[in-house]
Amino acid sequence: MTSPAQTTTCSAAYMTPWFTVAVMFALYILILMWFCKNGKKICMPTPDNIWPYEKRLKQLKRELSHLLLEDMFIELCDHKLGQGSVGFVFKGFVYPNTQNRYKHKTPAAVKMSYPLPAKSMGLLEEAARLARLSHPNIVKLLAVSQLSFSALRPMLVIEWLPGGSLGEYFRVNCRNPGDDAIVYVRDVVRLLQQVAAALQYLHEKRDADGSELTHRDVAARNVLLTSTDLTKCEAKLGDFGLPIDFGNHLPLPWLPPEIVGCATSHDPKARTRHRPEADVWMFGVLAWECATLGAEPHYQRSVREMCDAMNTPDRGLPCPPNCPTIFYDFIQSCLSEPHRRPSFIAPLDSSSSVLFRLKQLEYFFTNSQHCFEAVPNESCCTCATHRCSRSRM
Known part of the structure; x- marks a missing residue:
């Protein structure tokens, strides 16, 4: 049998300094391995209720x-x-x-x-x-x-598209005193054709749940350019999928009346789904932006004033001074009633096709030197707080 003295000696052997160092080192290695695996998750900010x-x-x-x-x-x-x-x-x-x-x-x-x-x-x-x-x-x-x-x-x-957005191009090169940038109608038509081709591709596809796929925010600010030379650059459509229920962030001046009226309604059942016809209306507003070289549609109008203006013959977007009649007629066709608007997916040999109408404009202005002029933003408001009586480029 082992004597008590021998048992005490054997137990004390486990408490040597070297054993303590080995155990501490092993624990350190285990903690280090765990931190390397999970440390990044610990340092991540905890999101709100997800x-x-x-x-x-x-x-x-x-x-x-x-x-x-x-x-x-x-x-x-x-x-x-x-x-x-x-x-x-x-x-x-x-x-x-x-x-x-x-x-x-x-x-x-x-x-x-x-x-x-x-x-x-x-x-x-x-x-x-x-x-x-x-x-x-x-x-x-x-x-x-x-x-x-x-x-x-x-x-x-x-x-990355170094040319920036079309809206930025108008703001920087066309709407400041002393700017001498010349924007020909033929170059605008060419850019609109490229945007229309993107929307045609988009409308021919389906969303993940099988529903119609639309852009929802067609505007000059979302048309990106490969360069600042409008005669050679390419246009690309960006900023996809703006949710239709984003409240105050909805681009109301660009949206059609069937959505503007429902978006301001307090009845949740009155919400209208954004359909391809709404993209056609927004494309017409984009064409009007180009014809005015970046003027803001429905500038400083309230929602009520906007809805009233949309019921007028010119839809609240009058013909710019130097805009050709044939070009403004195309804008007005896009701003008509939903069932009368041209379509991006209609047969290309039909007058109901946006691309067909743009092809006609391209043929008409191919050798034309006609150019657009900047139209200032004008408001009828005279409130002292906003100083709205002053026009703004």
């Missing part, structure tokens, strides 16, 4: 899995390009996942959502729609940040 969106988030993550990219491969610059209903747009870069990635960075536009679950989901829904589209006149989605799902703060990487 429980209502968890099921849809899993679906979106599966749909966008081929575009997910680690945050370290996306760089944001301080230069803010714009701000929309769901977030900000910054100039940035995207790096390929290679050893010499820093030598092959690609300029990009990075969209980041506001820190609100509803806004984040709106941006992810836009990414899902954009990921299913592939057309030369539609901006391309390059990547989606992993942070979009781990912290519900989406970042979308979209191809």
Whole structure:
């Protein structure tokens, strides 16, 4: 039998300093391994209540899995390009996942959502729609940040178009005193043809649930240019999928009367779905923006005044002074009743086709030197608070 003295000696052997160091080192290794695996999740900001969106988030993550990219491969610059209903747009870069990635960075536009679950989901829904589209006149989605799902703060990487937006071009080059940029009708028609081709492709497709696919925010601010030379540049349609129930952020001056009247109604059953005919109306407003070189439709009109103006013969968008009659007739056809508007998917040899009408305009203005003139924004309001009596370019 083992004596008590021997038992005490054996037990004390386990309490040597070397054993303590070994145990502490092993615990340190285990903690380090656990932190390397889960530490990033711990450092992530905890999003607000995302429980209502968890099921849809899993679906979106599966749909966008081929575009997910680690945050370290996306760089944001301080230069803010714009701000929309769901977030900000910054100039940035995207790096390929290679050893010499820093030598092959690609300029990009990075969209980041506001820190609100509803806004984040709106941006992810836009990414899902954009990921299913592939057309030369539609901006391309390059990547989606992993942070979009781990912290519900989406970042979308979209191809960079150095020409900026068409609305910005008008504002910078045409609407300031001393600007001498000449915008020919033939160049505007060519850009509108490219936007119409993108909308034709869009309207021919179906959404994930089989419903009609529409853009919902056709405007000069969402027509992006490959360069600032309108005679050679290409136009691409961007900013897809603005939700129709985003409240005060709805682009009411561009929307048709069947939606403006319902959007301002307090009855939830009165909401009207955005159909392809609404995109045609917005395309007509875009053409009017081009004819005025960037004037704001329904400038400083209240919703009531806007609805009243839409019931007048010119729909509240009068013919610009230097706009050809044939061009304004096309605008008016897009601003007619829903069943009378031309369509993007009608047969190309029919007068009910938007592309056919634009082809006629292209033929008419091919060798024409006719150009548009900037029309100032004018308001009948005389309130002292806003100083609305002053016209604004």
